[in-house]
Each structure stands twice: as C-alpha cells, then as structure tokens.
Amino acid sequence: NCYTSPNLSSPTSTPLLPRNLPFPSSTRSSTLLSATPPSPTQNALPYPVRIAVLGGGNFGLALASVCGRSGYSTTLLVRDPDVAEYVNKNNCHPRYMSDVRLGDKVRATTDAKSALKDATYIIHAVPVQYSRNFLLNVKPHIPIGTPVMSASKGIETTSLGFMADILEECLGKDRSYAFLSGPSFAREIAEERATAVVIASEDKQLADDLADIMSSANFRVFTSSDVMGIEVGGSVKNVIAIAAGMCEGLGLGTNAMSGLVTRGCGEMRRLGLYLGAEPTTLAGLSGVGDTFGTCFGPLSRNRNFGIRLGKGETMEEILATTTEVAEGVDTAGALVDLIKSRSKGYRLDLKYPIIFGVRDILEGKLGAREGLEGLMEMPLRLESYEATH
Numbered sequence: 001n002c003y004t005s006p007n008l009s010s011p012t013s014t015p016l017l018p019r020n021l022p023f024p025s026s027t028r029s030s031t032l033l034s035a036t037p038p039s040p041t042q043n044a045l046p047y048p049v050r051i052a053v054l055g056g057g058n059f060g061l062a063l064a065s066v067c068g069r070s071g072y073s074t075t076l077l078v079r080d081p082d083v084a085e086y087v088n089k090n091n092c093h094p095r096y097m098s099d100v101r102l103g104d105k106v107r108a109t110t111d112a113k114s115a116l117k118d119a120t121y122i123i124h125a126v127p128v129q130y131s132r133n134f135l136l137n138v139k140p141h142i143p144i145g146t147p148v149m150s151a152s153k154g155i156e157t158t159s160l161g162f163m164a165d166i167l168e169e170c171l172g173k174d175r176s177y178a179f180l181s182g183p184s185f186a187r188e189i190a191e192e193r194a195t196a197v198v199i200a201s202e203d204k205q206l207a208d209d210l211a212d213i214m215s216s217a218n219f220r221v222f223t224s225s226d227v228m229g230i231e232v233g234g235s236v237k238n239v240i241a242i243a244a245g246m247c248e249g250l251g252l253g254t255n256a257m258s259g260l261v262t263r264g265c266g267e268m269r270r271l272g273l274y275l276g277a278e279p280t281t282l283a284g285l286s287g288v289g290d291t292f293g294t295c296f297g298p299l300s301r302n303r304n305f306g307i308r309l310g311k312g313e314t315m316e317e318i319l320a321t322t323t324e325v326a327e328g329v330d331t332a333g334a335l336v337d338l339i340k341s342r343s344k345g346y347r348l349d350l351k352y353p354i355i356f357g358v359r360d361i362l363e364g365k366l367g368a369r370e371g372l373e374g375l376m377e378m379p380l381r382l383e384s385y386e387a388t389h
C-alpha cells in the first residue's frame, strides 16, 4: 500500500487525542446524557483533512455527522440531486433520520469529481450488494493512493467476497483500506449517544489516523489489525439477528433467545477462526458486541425483519414495505455458499445450523417456527468445538 500519514511526524504537530481509552469517565457523563450537543471540536491533526462519504443512507449520514462534529469539512456523495439540494438547504436528509441535523461542516453533492478529487480520506457506506457498481462508477475520480474506509457489513452474493475483496478488486491494491465495525446504530451516533467502535486496517498508521479523526467524547474508536475478524463478525451478526428477531416474533422466550444468540456466536467463532480471524476480535466489539446490539436492539433492521417473519409476514410483503436495507437477508445465502465453497467438510448444515437455517427460511424452504424448532433437534455434542470443518 502507499498510505503515509500526511506530515504526522512534523515537530510542530499538536498532540493527538488519546486513543483506545475506555468509555469517557464519569466527569463526562453530563455530556453523554445531555440533550444539548457539545460544541464542535476539531481533533488536532497537523494537516488539512477533507472527508468524502460515499452513500447517503442512515450510516453514511451518521458517519458524516461524526466527521463534521470533529470539525472536518465533509462531503456526502449522493445519487439524487433533489436529496443533495435538500441536505444543503435544510442540513438534514429528507427521508433518513430527517429530524437529525448534520452540522454545518457537512455538505452533499451528486458530483463525484468535486467530492473526491481533494478528499484526504474516503468513507464507504453503500450497502454491500450495490458497492461494486457504485465503486466502479466513482473510481475515475478517486486519486491514486487516497485511503478508503468501509463501514458496510456483509458478503457479496455474486463473488462471495467481503468488502475488503470488493474494494481491492474495484479500486486496486495501491492504496490502504480500513474497516469500521461494532455496535453502532446510525441514529444513536447521529444523536451523539455513547458509542464504541473499532477500525481495523493492515496499515496501523491509517487505523490510528482515522481513530484520531473520528474519536470524540461520545464516539470511542478502538483500533485493530484483524480485518478478517471485523468482516466475519459484521457479516454473521446480521444473520444471527434475523434469527433472534424470528425468535422474538414467535414469542419463544428469553431462554430460547439467549441460547440461540450464544450458539450463533459459536458459529461466528467457528467460521472466523477457520478463515484466519483472531478469537479476541470475534469476542470483541465487532463480533459478540455487535451481535448483542443487533439481536437485542429495537433499532436493528435485521432483527425487525426477523420479527416480521416470525409474526407470519412473507419475504415479499416485508421487502415491499421497506426502503431500508437488512444486509443479513442477502448475506445469509452468501454465507452458506461461502462456507460450502471454502470447506472440505461434510454436513456443514450441522456445523452451522443457524446460518443454514436462516438461509432456508429466507428461501421459503422452511417456516420460521419449523426452522427454529428444528434447532432443538440438533445432535447433542460437546458445547465447545475447535475450528475444524
């Protein structure tokens, strides 16, 4: 890769905000709980920073507001000129979180060239299945070497690639990439509620710089080098959340829910270790942490999708009444295909019963109740297993 932190070693550089600190201490609790937003602060990086955010959905908006609140000029690249005009006039999106102001550092445009040519960092927040086309369209405007951070979670159904694969295939190997994940609902971020995430990159300097840029009292950014761990966690947790939602919709109870989510985390761990992820990442914010948030949090689209399935709605009925993306729907099938293509083992459905079960339910091969109750008939073995396939 060819990312070098712009002028970070300058002797005049101002000390950066501390990273990897625990949640803000009680001295900050008034800020955490206050309805009044804290005044914008610019994190002290000794070089000009301009952020471009690809994708004007909930998460692109939330991350743009984080960067804007840190004091950085942030441009949101959207597809619809009416949306761009509305954002610039009203400082909020007309449809997504329309009650949330984005802050005066955030502007929107449909002009990829103007958004990208001077960007120091690019944040990608386009749903996974649309990412390849989107990236190939904007590629001519992305300067060589500009680092890109993805915040999207899932697996592409056509290539079975994670975002790391899609980014490299679309934008080349001659730049550094980073990946943001963790329990982080867009609305809570936009409302400046306490949030802890992790940014992973093989390029430590990039992860550190992005953490400095985005960290604030209410948005804590930890760093990691385990890209695979981050990507497996972010992909699998959405599928587990659909199962958790079905469990909720069917009224199966707290014991069932806790058992299901824990066994789902076991499947995440099994796949992650097989693909080379670190166990600590899978047990961390982007693995178990995001699974808790998504399985139990009322804001989760994946969980809500599952609740509606559990209550008896069909896939078609649900898809016809939502414009928001539940990544787990496509990722469930992609995960099954990925597991089959990478594993030499047999009866993989017994090794990944929740992932395979959700895929079967989404494909209409099983009803939600039948699928979840089928888990009660799984062979009883040792609870813990190694990462063998």
Ligand SMILES: NC(=O)C1=CN([C@@H]2O[C@H](COP(=O)(O)OP(=O)(O)OC[C@H]3O[C@@H](n4cnc5c(N)ncnc54)[C@H](O)[C@@H]3O)[C@@H](O)[C@H]2O)C=CC1
Pocket (backbone or CB within 6 Å): 055, 056, 057, 058, 059, 060, 079, 096, 125, 126, 127, 128, 130, 134, 151, 152, 153, 154, 184, 185, 186, 187, 323, 324, 325, 326, 327
């Ligand atoms: N919303 C959240 O709380 C979080 C979302 N994420 C991830 O962020 C990514 C983006 O999700 P959201 O912003 O929530 O999506 P969203 O559901 O809020 O919005 C959908 C976005 O997709 C865009 N879109 C629709 N069709 C498209 C197409 N054909 N080509 C390009 N773009 C198209 C829409 O313009 C919109 O920007 C997903 O991978 C999601 O898993 C991650 C953490 C939290």
Ligand SMILES: O=C(CO)COP(=O)(O)O
Pocket (backbone or CB within 6 Å): 153, 182, 183, 184, 185, 186, 238, 241, 290, 293, 294, 299, 300, 301, 302, 303, 325, 326, 327
């Ligand atoms: O990833 C998320 C929170 O961390 C958002 O989850 P949903 O896509 O299910 O809303």
